[in-house]
Amino acid sequence: xxxxxxxxxxxxxxxxxxxxxxxxxxxxxxxxxxxxxxxxxxxxxxxxxxxxxxxxxxxxxxxxxxxxxxxxxxxxxxxxxxxxxxxxxxxxxxx
Amino acid sequence: xxxxxxxxxxxxxxxxxxxxxxxxxxxxxxxxxxxxxxxxxxxxxxxxxxxxxxxxxxxxxxxxxxxxxxxxxxxxxxxxxxxxxxxxxxxxxxxxxxxxxxxxxxxxxxxxxxxxxxxxxxxxxxxxxxxxxxxxxxxxxxxxxxxxxxxxxxxxxxxxxxxxxxxxxxxxxxxxxxxxxxxxxxxxxxxxxxxxxxxxxxxxxxxxxxxxxxxxxxxxxxxxxxxxxxxxxxxxxxxxxxxxxxxxxxxxxxxxxxxxxxxxxxxxxxxxxxxxxxxxxxxxxxxxxxxxxxxxxxxxxxxxxxxxxxxxxxxxxxxxxxxxxxxxxxxxxxxxxxxxxxxxxxxxxxxxxxxxxxxxxxxxxxxxxxxxxxxxxxxxxxxxxxxxxxxxxxxxxxxxxxxxxxxxxxxxxxxxxxxxxxxxxxxxxxxxxxxxxxxxxxxxxxxxxxxxxxxxxxxxxxxxxxxxxxxxxxxxxxxxxxxxxxx
Numbered sequence: 001x002x003x004x005x006x007x008x009x010x011x012x013x014x015x016x017x018x019x020x021x022x023x024x025x026x027x028x029x030x031x032x033x034x035x036x037x038x039x040x041x042x043x044x045x046x047x048x049x050x051x052x053x054x055x056x057x058x059x060x061x062x063x064x065x066x067x068x069x070x071x072x073x074x075x076x077x078x079x080x081x082x083x084x085x086x087x088x089x090x091x092x093x094x095x
Numbered sequence: 096x097x098x099x100x101x102x103x104x105x106x107x108x109x110x111x112x113x114x115x116x117x118x119x120x121x122x123x124x125x126x127x128x129x130x131x132x133x134x135x136x137x138x139x140x141x142x143x144x145x146x147x148x149x150x151x152x153x154x155x156x157x158x159x160x161x162x163x164x165x166x167x168x169x170x171x172x173x174x175x176x177x178x179x180x181x182x183x184x185x186x187x188x189x190x191x192x193x194x195x196x197x198x199x200x201x202x203x204x205x206x207x208x209x210x211x212x213x214x215x216x217x218x219x220x221x222x223x224x225x226x227x228x229x230x231x232x233x234x235x236x237x238x239x240x241x242x243x244x245x246x247x248x249x250x251x252x253x254x255x256x257x258x259x260x261x262x263x264x265x266x267x268x269x270x271x272x273x274x275x276x277x278x279x280x281x282x283x284x285x286x287x288x289x290x291x292x293x294x295x296x297x298x299x300x301x302x303x304x305x306x307x308x309x310x311x312x313x314x315x316x317x318x319x320x321x322x323x324x325x326x327x328x329x330x331x332x333x334x335x336x337x338x339x340x341x342x343x344x345x346x347x348x349x350x351x352x353x354x355x356x357x358x359x360x361x362x363x364x365x366x367x368x369x370x371x372x373x374x375x376x377x378x379x380x381x382x383x384x385x386x387x388x389x390x391x392x393x394x395x396x397x398x399x400x401x402x403x404x405x406x407x408x409x410x411x412x413x414x415x416x417x418x419x420x421x422x423x424x425x426x427x428x429x430x431x432x433x434x435x436x437x438x439x440x441x442x443x444x445x446x447x448x449x450x451x452x453x454x455x456x457x458x459x460x461x462x463x464x465x466x467x468x469x470x471x472x473x474x475x476x477x478x479x480x481x482x483x484x485x486x487x488x489x490x491x492x493x494x495x496x497x498x499x500x501x502x503x504x505x506x507x508x509x510x511x512x513x514x515x516x517x518x519x520x521x522x523x524x525x526x527x528x529x530x531x532x533x534x535x536x537x538x539x540x541x542x543x544x545x546x547x548x549x550x551x552x553x554x555x556x557x558x559x560x561x562x563x564x565x566x567x568x569x570x571x572x573x574x575x576x577x578x579x580x581x582x
Binding site for chain 1: 193194195197289290291304305330333334335336396398399401402403405406413417420421422423424425427431432433434435436437438439440442443444446448451452454455456457458459460462468469471472473474475476477478479481513514517528529530554
């Protein structure tokens with residue numbers, strides 16, 4: 001097993017995922033297999049190979065720095081679970 | 096007259112043009128078929144009957160006043176990964192089960208402007224992560240050729256719908272084979288264009304350096320018709336390519352005499368099921384009979400394409416899916432203790448197993464101490480794979496081979512073994528890694544299940560692929576085959 005539960009708990013926390021005990025048991029096994037599988041890459045000789053940044057070797061296009069969006073806050077907030085006075089509500093952050 | 100559901104997009108366009116029927120009649124006929132038969136296949140997440148009939152009525156009115164667009168009144172289905180304004184857009188996930196998109200994807204907008212009528216939103220693997228449609232929160236889709244089998248994935252609702260004649264065409268997306276593999280497994284035509292050819296704006300992101308939109312249809316001609324409308328520059332997608340869109344239909348009838356077809360040595364290795372390989376070789380002989388010449392080429396790093404993909408795609412997915420936080424949209428867990436707990440619970444409860452697996456794989460390969468060994472290494476190997484294609488395309492115009500290693504597999508067969516499932520995309524993933532256009536075309540059957548011929552071209556060679564497929568379809572009838580239960 002290339003991964004254990006402690007390592008996985010760290011990854012799950014970084015990924016902001018709460019897993020059940022059963023999910024941990026299953027994930028240790030399946031993710032270890034996936035990690036072992038992608039470990040094949042270490043065999044490839046990639047000396048002097050430039051990592052690919054874009055499939056077409058193109059650069060990201062920039063746009064002029066001007067306002068293009070209109071205010072659609074009410075429309076967008078219709079999809080939120082909890083809003084009040086145009087603000088998104090979350091559990092208390094400061095005591 | 097051939098029954099409406101049995102006609103292709105091109106045939107229906109002619110029928111509407113000659114006033115043999117109206118779009119309202121056509122739309123109503125297909126909606127009725129979907130209402131009666133969808134339960135057998137579970138191909139839809141949402142059927143938009145009222146909106147479709149209203150759009151059809153508008154299309155009929157537009158035609159009367161001489162304002163018909165190129166797709167005026169023609170029914171299509173959207174994969175539920177495309178945002179549709181005012182209509183539920185789930186991406187196959189519990190996370191977005193309650194999401195009503197406030198805007199239209201560019202693809203949706205373009206097809207609607209051309210007059211297309213949307214019958215509904217197709218089922219799919221959750222966030223397009225899967226090759227069998229079994230990871231959908233809304234349940235698996237069944238294959239019209241055999242209900243015990245998978246229709247492929249992730250665009251499984253799209254492929255099953257077209258194969259079952261619920262609609263003549265459906266949109267799809269393809270990150271590692273998600274248009275082409277389902278097309279192969281259902282006897283339909285699927286094309287994934289060059290990276291950047293079709294706008295990704297409003298297409299829910301999975302792996303942004305690989306994702307590309309395309310279509311599933313019943314003929315190459317129909318694919319050319321739709322792609323011509325969908326393709327083109329969009330300033331709202333920063334990876335959209337500003338290049339003119341050729342008229343794909345203009346050259347589709349031209350001969351492929353002299354076309355150089357590359358046959359990849361590694362494609363016919365042990366991983367390919369024998370009978371599937373025979374069908375593909377028969378198809379290549381048809382291309383030769385049409386005047387194409389075949390040249391043996393090599394893609395020596397083919398075996399590394401799947402492991403490369405399973406580093407790059409999960410890495411990008413872990414980043415893209417970080418937007419789902421239970422705050423602004425999507426599923427929100429109840430009884431969270433604090434903000435961190437809200438994030439972790441909403442994501443833990445809202446995402447399914449495969450999506451969580453990929454997010455964690457991606458998080459792992461990007462995490463401190465592993466980035467160089469996995470992510471950077473994979474991007475280097477990706478360059479090697481792209482170089483293999485560059486070399487091959489110095490000698491050939493297209494590469495022909497199998498789309499998938501076998502015909503449709505049984506539902507449940509691979510779902511518990513991620514690696515086996517991943518290997519189903521071995522022939523398709525390379526095109527995504529290198530950003531190349533690729534297509535699957537029906538080329539025969541093995542045990543009454545369809546097999547697909549895979550065609551890959553250099554960047555922006557969609558025209559060549561569509562022409563090659565169209566010429567092949569002029570010589571063969573495989574694309575006309577229909578599952579008996581859905582004639």
